[in-house]
Amino acid sequence: MKKVFFLIATILLMHTVKTHSQLQFIDDLFINYSKYKVEQIQQRRFEAKTYFQIIDSLVAAGGEMILKTKLGKSFKGFPISLYKIGNGKIKVLLWSQMHGDEATASQAILDIFNFFIQHKNCTDKECESILDQCTLLFIPLLNPDGMRKFERRNFQEIDINRDALRLQTPEGKILKQVQNDYKPDFGFNLHDQLTTYSVGKTRKPASISLLAPAFNHEKDIDDIRQRAIQMCVLIRETIQKYYPGFVARYDDEFEPRAFGDNIQAWGTSTILIESGGYFNDPEKQEVRKMNFIALMNAFNSIANRSYASLHNEEYFNIPENDKLLFHLLIKNCSVQKENHTYTIDLGINYSERLDSTRNKYIEKYEVVDLGDLSTYASYDTIDVKGLKINIGNVYPEIVTSFEKLKKIDYETLWAEGFTTLIYQGDKFFEEELNVTLRQMISTIKEPLRESQKLLGHSANFYFTDEMGIIKKVISNGQLVFEQ
Ligand SMILES: [Zn+2]
Incomplete structure (x- = not known):
C-alpha cells in the first residue's frame, strides 16, 4: 500500500x-x-x-x-x-x-x-x-x-x-x-x-x-x-x-x-x-x-x-x-435632412495613403457604414448624443507657404467649423506644427470635391447643440476640439 x-x-x-x-x-x-x-x-x-x-x-x-x-x-x-x-x-x-x-x-x-x-x-x-x-x-x-x-x-x-x-x-x-x-x-x-x-x-x-x-x-x-x-x-x-x-x-x-x-x-x-x-x-x-x-x-x-x-x-x-470592428465609431449623431431629424452611428475605418509632401504614409479616415451600428465595437469611440452632425468646412484659401501655415490660428478655425486646410507648398516640417493642426492639413485636393453624402465621406465633421454652438470637431478621425 x-x-x-x-x-x-x-x-x-x-x-x-x-x-x-x-x-x-x-x-x-x-x-x-x-x-x-x-x-x-x-x-x-x-x-x-x-x-x-x-x-x-x-x-x-x-x-x-x-x-x-x-x-x-x-x-x-x-x-x-x-x-x-x-x-x-x-x-x-x-x-x-x-x-x-x-x-x-x-x-x-x-x-x-x-x-x-x-x-x-x-x-x-x-x-x-x-x-x-x-x-x-x-x-x-x-x-x-x-x-x-x-x-x-x-x-x-x-x-x-x-x-x-x-x-x-x-x-x-x-x-x-x-x-x-x-x-x-x-x-x-x-x-x-x-x-x-x-x-x-x-x-x-x-x-x-x-x-x-x-x-x-x-x-x-x-x-x-x-x-x-x-x-x-x-x-x-x-x-x-x-x-x-x-x-x-x-x-x-x-x-x-x-x-x-x-x-x-x-x-x-x-x-x-x-x-x-x-x-x-x-x-x-x-x-x-x-x-x-x-x-x-x-x-x-x-x-x-x-x-x-x-x-x-x-x-x-x-x-x-x-467583421464587427471599426477603427472609430461615432455614436448617436443627430442628422437633419429635408426637415426630418433622426439618429445614426457612423462606422469609420482608415486606410494608409502615401503623402508625398510629408514623405510618409498617413492614415485617411472615411465613413464606411452608417445607421444602427450598436452591434459593432471599435478601437476608439466618440459619443455625440444630443449633437447635430455637420460636414466640416474646408478653409477657403489654399496655403502655399510653410511660414504662413505655421501662423494659422487653428483654434479659431475649429470654433468656426473648419476641419480641413489644404496645403500645397514644397517645404513641410512636421515637428514645427502643433500636433492637432497636423491632423487637419490635407495635401491632397480631394476634400474640395467631396459630396454632401455621409457614406464614403472623409471623417471631417463638427457637431452643434440646439443653439448652434460648436461642441466637438473631428478632423481626419481625431477629436481635435471639444467644449
Ligand atoms: Zn497574406
Missing part, C-alpha cells in the same frame, strides 16, 4: 514539475521579451536590405547557431535565403511575408533568432530539447520585391499565394523546392490580416487568427492535418494565457491554388498564422510579441510532443473571424 502511494505521489510530483517547467518557459518568453526583441526594427515598413543586414549580424553573432543557405533570387534579383537552427529529426519550416505588406512575423523571426543566440551556451531543458529534437528552417521575407513597395503581390503583380500549382513566380518556385527537398513535418505560413477583423461575435480584435488549412473541398482530417489542428489549439492556449479573447479561427474554405492548402496536401502539417490588430498598436509590436511567444512555445511543444494530447473540439470551438 505504502509503495503504491509512493508511486502515485512520485507520478503526481513528476507531472507537476513538468507542468511547472513548461509554464516557466512561456512566462520567460512573455516577461523577458524585451531581452529578445530586436529593437532596430519597430515599424511595419522597413527596408529589406536593413532587415537582412540585421540577420547577417545575428548569424555572425551566433557562431554555428544559425546556418544560412542561399536558395535563389526574387524576380528582381533580391537574394532569398534559408536559415537553419537545430539538428533534430523533426523538421519545421516557417516562411514569412509572402505578401509584401504583411511584415509582423518577419519581425518576430528576428526576435526568435536573437533568443537562440542568447541561449547559445544555455542548458535550459526546453531550449536544449528544441535544438536536439527539431531542425527549424526559416525563409524570412519571401517576397522582397513586393515588400519594397509595401504591396501584397510580387513584381510580376502575381499573388504568390495563388501560384502554388502553376509556379510562375520565382518566389513560389523556391518555396515549393524547399518543401520538396526537406519534406518538413510542420509548416508555419505567416501572414497579416485586416485590423478590423473581430473574434466572432465578441467584438474583440482578432489579434491572431489560426487555421489548419483544408487539403480538399471535403475538409477531411487526416493525420497530417490533425497535427496542424492540435498545433492551432496549442498556439491559442499559449496566447490566451496573456491576451485572453484575442485569438480567432480563419476562414477554412479550401483554396486549390494557395500554398497553405497545398503544403498540407504535400504532407507537411501546416498552420496559418494571421496577425491582426490590437489596441493602441498601429505598428503591431504587441502582435509581433504574440507571434514570438506562440512560435517559441510551438517549437517547445513539437520537441516534447505535448500537442499530441490536445483535442480537435478545442479547435472548432475557436470563434471564427468576423
Whole structure:
C-alpha cells in the first residue's frame, strides 16, 4: 500500500514539475521579451536590405547557431535565403511575408533568432530539447520585391499565394523546392490580416487568427492535418494565457491554388498564422510579441510532443473571424435632412495613403457604414448624443507657404467649423506644427470635391447643440476640439 502511494505521489510530483517547467518557459518568453526583441526594427515598413543586414549580424553573432543557405533570387534579383537552427529529426519550416505588406512575423523571426543566440551556451531543458529534437528552417521575407513597395503581390503583380500549382513566380518556385527537398513535418505560413477583423461575435480584435488549412473541398482530417489542428489549439492556449479573447479561427474554405492548402496536401502539417490588430498598436509590436511567444512555445511543444494530447473540439470551438470592428465609431449623431431629424452611428475605418509632401504614409479616415451600428465595437469611440452632425468646412484659401501655415490660428478655425486646410507648398516640417493642426492639413485636393453624402465621406465633421454652438470637431478621425 505504502509503495503504491509512493508511486502515485512520485507520478503526481513528476507531472507537476513538468507542468511547472513548461509554464516557466512561456512566462520567460512573455516577461523577458524585451531581452529578445530586436529593437532596430519597430515599424511595419522597413527596408529589406536593413532587415537582412540585421540577420547577417545575428548569424555572425551566433557562431554555428544559425546556418544560412542561399536558395535563389526574387524576380528582381533580391537574394532569398534559408536559415537553419537545430539538428533534430523533426523538421519545421516557417516562411514569412509572402505578401509584401504583411511584415509582423518577419519581425518576430528576428526576435526568435536573437533568443537562440542568447541561449547559445544555455542548458535550459526546453531550449536544449528544441535544438536536439527539431531542425527549424526559416525563409524570412519571401517576397522582397513586393515588400519594397509595401504591396501584397510580387513584381510580376502575381499573388504568390495563388501560384502554388502553376509556379510562375520565382518566389513560389523556391518555396515549393524547399518543401520538396526537406519534406518538413510542420509548416508555419505567416501572414497579416485586416485590423478590423473581430473574434466572432465578441467584438474583440482578432489579434491572431489560426487555421489548419483544408487539403480538399471535403475538409477531411487526416493525420497530417490533425497535427496542424492540435498545433492551432496549442498556439491559442499559449496566447490566451496573456491576451485572453484575442485569438480567432480563419476562414477554412479550401483554396486549390494557395500554398497553405497545398503544403498540407504535400504532407507537411501546416498552420496559418494571421496577425491582426490590437489596441493602441498601429505598428503591431504587441502582435509581433504574440507571434514570438506562440512560435517559441510551438517549437517547445513539437520537441516534447505535448500537442499530441490536445483535442480537435478545442479547435472548432475557436470563434471564427468576423467583421464587427471599426477603427472609430461615432455614436448617436443627430442628422437633419429635408426637415426630418433622426439618429445614426457612423462606422469609420482608415486606410494608409502615401503623402508625398510629408514623405510618409498617413492614415485617411472615411465613413464606411452608417445607421444602427450598436452591434459593432471599435478601437476608439466618440459619443455625440444630443449633437447635430455637420460636414466640416474646408478653409477657403489654399496655403502655399510653410511660414504662413505655421501662423494659422487653428483654434479659431475649429470654433468656426473648419476641419480641413489644404496645403500645397514644397517645404513641410512636421515637428514645427502643433500636433492637432497636423491632423487637419490635407495635401491632397480631394476634400474640395467631396459630396454632401455621409457614406464614403472623409471623417471631417463638427457637431452643434440646439443653439448652434460648436461642441466637438473631428478632423481626419481625431477629436481635435471639444467644449
Ligand atoms: Zn497574406
